[in-house]
Amino acid sequence: MMDMKIKQRSDYTFKYNKKLGRHGWLRLTPAYSVKLVEEIIDNLPEDSFILDPFSGTATTGLVAAEHGISAHCFDINPFLIWLGNSKCRNYSYSEIKELKISIDKVIIKCQELVDEDNWLPNIHNIQRWWCEQTLKVLGALRQALVNQFGEPRDNHVSSLAWISFCRLIIETSSAAFNHVSMSFHNEVTAFEIEQIESLYLEILEAIIQSAGDNISGNSSVHFVDSREPTSIGDFQYSHVVTSPPYPNRISYIRELRPYMYWTKFLDTAREAGELDWKAIGGTWGIATSRLQDWESNAIELPESLKAVVSDILQTKEKNSLLMGNYVWKYFHDMHLHLQNLRPRLKKGAVLSYIVGNSSFYGVQVHTEQLLEDSLRSLGFTNIGSKIVRKRNSKKELFEYCVYATWQETRKYEPAYFSSRAAKQIQLELF
Ligand SMILES: C[S@@+](CC[C@H](N)C(=O)[O-])C[C@H]1O[C@@H](n2cnc3c(N)ncnc32)[C@H](O)[C@@H]1O
Known part of the structure; x- marks a missing residue:
């Protein structure tokens, strides 16, 4: 019954962007849909300042700029930074x-x-x-x-x-x-x-x-590792709208390789692995072997994460140690990111993170709940999540919008992604 209600919604994926001018210049399948960003930023005041800490193809930055809103976007991939800035600027x-x-x-x-x-x-x-x-x-x-x-x-x-x-x-x-x-x-x-x-x-x-189309807002993409406490000047953001990597072992570098090699942003397979090691959730080449002996630095992580990792380890599969480490490092890095994000936020800032859940050897990894737990332990308020779409025809894989506010005591719940079907699923799942 559950599967029939929530749809895969291709309009909420990269497919929607193909024919939308600059958004269709170059595709990256993990890019999210312009429509989704438009729903999130609908009716924002013009003096809003958006941050996308995981810019990718700069969908957020470009949609914001097209709506006259300013945005800063961060990424660690030099090719995507170049592409994003080229998409967001005006051409005379x-x-x-x-x-x-x-x-x-x-x-x-x-x-x-x-x-x-x-x-x-x-x-x-x-x-x-x-x-x-x-x-x-x-x-x-x-x-x-x-x-x-x-x-x-x-x-x-x-x-x-x-x-x-x-x-x-x-x-x-x-x-x-x-x-x-x-x-x-x-x-x-x-x-x-x-x-x-x-x-x-x-x-x-x-x-x-x-x-040739004129863009009225100012968006720029910067080389920043979003786990670090780096900031661009003294800017503080009123909204964070983003889609970080998911804990599903998909490496962006895989799809970007042909572009990056031909434009000399990459030269060797080793460089590709090095870059993926910096990426949250990256597992390309050298990144996988480093994961084998990776140890977390001493940040305090939610108990719920320890439980999921322990379940993965207990499956005793050939790679359960590696996968346990993978999940641990992913949420460790996301926690570090959220921790260091706080000083960059204005009082009352609203966060919207589009993420997907996953599963390892039958153990469900509820990304949305684990991120909610991180947000809670870091002092965010109004924390919750909503289902956006179903990702796969067979498995129970969904995309969620995890939301929260910073230093906001008034009650807040986003109006977007509120379909009755999504609410029903949320109730049935938990
Ligand atoms: C899911 S993609 C974002 C897609 C984007 N919403 C779009 O529409 O194209 C995630 C992005 O996060 C970037 N990323 C991964 N780790 C990062 C880090 N530590 N700091 C900044 N960006 C990172 C990846 O390079 C990738 O471009």
Whole structure:
């Protein structure tokens, strides 16, 4: 009965963003939906100042700016920081005109370079992604872009040319990007130079079109590890709207690898592992082996977390120790984040965290409840959570909005995500 009521709501996933101008420039499956953010920030006063401590593709920052609200966003992934800032800034008419003239030169240069031995990224088994003929053209186009603009850099109109290139490499690859667990088609298509150039120009034209729309709010993305007590100047935030990683062993680096290698934000598999070790919930490469002997520093964590980890350890599965450590570290890091967030918040600030639950060897990990417990132990008020959507057709995996206020004594409950079905499920589950 439960399953029939709560829907998977694809409008509350990245799929909703595909055709929404700048939001559709580059996709990342763990991105959340523009619609979801719009519901959360609906009716906020214009002097609100939003923080997204886990920016990803900067959905929060961009939606806020489109609604005339300012936002700061944090991430630890340099590619996403560059992408997010490129999505959130305004582009003047003269910049775009200048870009179009430069692109004509890039296309001519690409034809000259195509038979040369151009740089190609160090991607493992690259032939699985692109055939030799396609790689030749992509390598030439990349080199022509570098000759014209240099490598991707912050706050420059050439970011539009580079984002288009990122889209191009995916659209010419054999990767099937319709699910978080990315797969490959059996066939690798061979593209002619003319086909690649015209596809590139088509993508760029669409991106330029939406780059011309003026954005009234100010949003920026910063390199900040959200577990640290770092802040941007003396800013204090009235709202935190975010979707942190979930404790489900999905690594963002996996999906971002092709973009990051081609744009030189990544060079080796080792670097990818190092970056994922910094990411909350990261388990790529070296991150997994480090987890084996990771020990928590002495922060006081909720008893409920100890109970869940102990249940995972007791399953005595081959990797139960590793998975127990994984869950422990995830909630340890989230607790550290919430602890260090407090000085950055205005009195009365409202937090909205979109998170998913998970399960390890049959042990349910109720992310929303464990985060609520952390918030409670850290002195937040008005703590609760609501179901947003069902994530999977079979298992009881849901997405929740965990909410809380900071130094607010008046009663608060968000109006969003209040469907009767969600309330019913919440009652049935607990
Ligand atoms: C679920 S994604 C956010 C998706 C985002 N809402 C969007 O729409 O694209 C989580 C993000 O948190 C970032 N992240 C992980 N650990 C972090 C940390 N310690 N500090 C800051 N950002 C971190 C990851 O790099 C990833 O981009």
